[in-house]
Amino acid sequence: MKTLFLTVISVLLCSLLLAETSITIFNENFATVRTKLQLDLKKGVNEYRFTDIPTYIKPTSVKLNPIKKTDKIIIYSQNYEYDLANTNKVLDKYLDKNIELIVKKGDVFSGILKAFDSNSVMIQKSGSDEIFIINKEEMQNINLAKMPENFYTKPTLRWLLYSDKSGKREVELNYITDNIKWDAQYVAQLNKDDNAIDLSSWISLDNRSGKRYEDVKLKLMAGAPHLVREKPVYARDIMPLSAKGMPEEFGVTEKEFYEYYLYTVKQTVSINNNQQKQISLFDPTNVIVEKVFTYNCNPKGDINTSIKFVNSEKNGLGIPLPKGLVRIFKRDAEDDVEFIGEDEITHSPKDEEIELKVGVAFDVKGEFTVLHTERISKRARKEEYQVELRNHKDKDITIEVTKRLGRDWEITNASDDYEKKDAFTAKFIVKVKANQNKVINFTVRFNY
Structure with a gap:
């Protein structure tokens, strides 16, 4: 091994003679990146520098492996160089060394740099005790002999590696980077009768990782991984999500992956640093919905409206929906599309119910009143409640009334008929006729 290090080390910048990149972006603001490179190596020890990396790379996640098992490439060390050069850092390395400074008037000051701050530079004239203090606003150029060692203008991976022969060698670079994420954005247009929506979706990418990705193969992971598993997990099902009219080479497919869902964009994608980009997930799909009024006995009397639907094939969907924001619209009497509300959905598998909160109803109000409270024993009390529902609309409606009661109640x-929504909540389903009021009375016993 000692004789190995006696060979001449070749220092090379990593040239992308052949590069193929794929990236998997997670909702949690990170991504895994895989890049295939073709390195032109010399036989023996090589120092390779690779600068095409993001600012927010996780250096401990970096792996460099030969693609061919027969290739003998031994990595002795790997450094992540992130001490990037700037004016103050470079000047700091030149303290007590000669520099040349040119001011806007054209005068040249040569001498030893003694000090500097945000406002001025102090130079001692060569061969003299004379000191010049020059305001930075007066400066035009600072000339230095060379760039100090171990400074980099951009984040750099530096490998010391051994190759058993000269020539082009294919390797795969894998790493994780932060500050890149995706989510789904949905548009739901409610029909005239409020019983169906046209639902479409966009993938929204947000890249703040410090690197541009060009013509990459893009995958999107929907789920909440506790850790990233390195062993491949094979898909059990695959389904196209793109619209019927979309060319086959475009669109998105989804497949089950471990306990998550993986969405693959068919076409290659480019996304700049500090850029948001939208890609169509699926085009408008007609989905059957139910409009719901709910009153939770709040003192303001607000009655909320929402739309519910089951994510099933029968209702027009039946596909896993990644979490995201749903904006809801409806056409008015002049056939203009108007915004009426928005809500967020979590990752939603097929055949699960989804409820979207739209807003507060204008023409429907509720009023909750405590009519009577009585302590009937040391371990029990009873309360009498009244709920008044006022429907000022010109059509009949159904309102779901809920009242949270605590732990031990009956x-x-x-x-009116009621049911236990859960251990703590009673629920009434009440029909209220057009332009009429409806009153509910009920008595609750609480046990301690």
């Missing part, structure tokens, strides 16, 4: 008397 309704001993009620004017």
Whole structure:
């Protein structure tokens, strides 16, 4: 091994003679990147520098492996150089060394750099005790002999590696970078009768990683991984999500991957640093929905509106929907599309119910009143409640009324049918006729 290091080390900048990059972006603001490179190596020890990396790379995640198992490439060390050059850092290396400074008037000052700050530079004239203090606003150029060693103008990976022969060798570079994410953006247009929506979706990419990715193969992971698994997991199902009219080479496919879903963009994608980009996930799909009014006995009397649907093939969907923001629109009497509300959905598998909160109803109000409270024993009390629902609309509606009651309760008397929504909540489904009011009375016993 000692004789190995006696060979001449070749220092090369990593040239992308052949590069193929694929990237998998996660919702959690990070991505895994895989780049195939063709390195032109000399036999023996080579120092290779690779600068085409993002600012927010996780250096401990970097792996460089030969693609062919028969290729003998031994990596002795790997350095991540991120001490990037700037004016102050370079000047700091030139303290007590000669520099040349030119001011805007054309005068040249040569001498030893003694000090500098954000406002001025102090130079001692060569061969003299004379000192010049020059304001930075007066400066035009600072001339230095050379760039100090171990300075880099951009983040750099530096490898010391051994190759058993000269020539072009194919390797794969893998790493994780932060500050790049994706989410889904949905547009739902409600129909005239409020019983169906046209639902379309966009993939929204946000790249702030410090690197441009050009013509990459793009995948998007929907899920919440605790860790990234290196072993491949094979897909069990695959389904096209793109619209019927979209060319086959475009669009997105989804497949189950481990306990997540992986969305693959068919076409290659380019995205600049500090850029947001949208890609169509699927075009408008007609989905059957139900409009719902809900009143949770709040003191303001607000009755919320929402739309519910089951993510099933029967209703027009039946595909895994990644989490994202849903903006809801509807056409008015003049056939103009108007915004009526928005809500977020979580990762939603097929055949699950999805509810989108739209807003607060204008023509429907509720009023909750405590009519009577009585302590009936040391370990129990009862309360009598009244809920008044006022429908000022010109059509009948159904309102879901919920009241959170606590842990140990039972309704001993009620004017209307009810059910336990959960261990803590009672629910009434109430029909209210057009331009009429409806009153519900119920008594609750609480046990301690």
